[in-house]
Amino acid sequence: MKVLIHGGFFSESSQSDGIKTAKQEAMKRIISLTHNYLCNHSARETVVYAVRLLEDDPLFNAGTGSQIQRDGVIRMSASVMDGQSKKFSGVINIEGLKNPIDVAALLQNVEDRVLGAEGANAFATSKGIEKFSTETPQRRKEFEEKMASNGIGTVGCVALDANGNLAAATSTGGKGFEIPGRISDSATVAGNFANDNCAVSCTGVGEDIVSIAVAAKIVTRVTDGMNIQSAFNCTFSELKGIDGFAGAIGIDKRGNMFWQESHPKIVFAAFDGINLTIFK
Ligand code: GLY
Secondary structure (H helix, E strand, O other): OEEEEEEEEOOOOOOOHHHHHHHHHHHHHHHHHHHHHHOOOOHHHHHHHHHHHHHHOOOOOOOOOOOOOOOOOOOEEEEEEEOOOOEEEEEEEEOOOOOHHHHHHHHHHOOOOEEEHHHHHHHHHHOOOOOOOOOOHHHHHHHHOOOOOOOOOOEEEEEEOOOOOEEEEEEEOOOOOOOOOOOOOOOOOOOEEEOOOEEEEEEEOHHHHHHHOHHHHHHHHHHOOOOHHHHHHHHHHHHHHOOOOEEEEEEEOOOOEEEEEOOOOEEEEEEOOOOEEEOO
């Protein structure tokens, strides 16, 4: 059993030393709760659990603490991919609720598994999910000062459970100041992908992640026989070719964990039950 989480880049938002330390402490708390949870739950249940905890922490740009778009509205995106069933589900530009990842998880059991905007909101309401404002005073201040942080505070989790199954989940408040209607990578296979060989979750600038199809490409390369480190290296060299800005975390079916970033420094934590790593 192994689990890796990420909380975007340290450079996101106003990163005083105090905020950096708080993020590291949050990662430590959340990875430890998540590893305990993984002892009795599947990889799919665990990635949703971890991302929900990250969404609930206003330090991160997902759920509570999401960034505000150009028209003053918060729209969030999240997805889950179960490596065993190979089902991808997600919500794009959902509004006014606490945990987008819960709606993405509910969609695992629905025929139409990716919903956008009004359709995603209506589906959440039909499932009894309550309205909630995820705006924080810090994000309002950043919006008023036009301090967009460019989509680099996304959160995510990849897990390998006791039965050898893999899953990935990713959630974001987006780039900040984006044109309403912009689609994030986080609820696409470029930003979040898993099968029975590998699971990957990305953070960074969605347009760059989609242009290189980062998560899907790493997972495909591992599936085709490349080791996880080479698959990351190869994909990140393609990202460099477009001067892309992204980071990713991944686990393969043997439990090898890997992470990489185009620019320093992604906030992440990894735990295999013995060794705890908090960022590089
Ligand atoms: N990676 C988050 C976004 O670009 O929306």
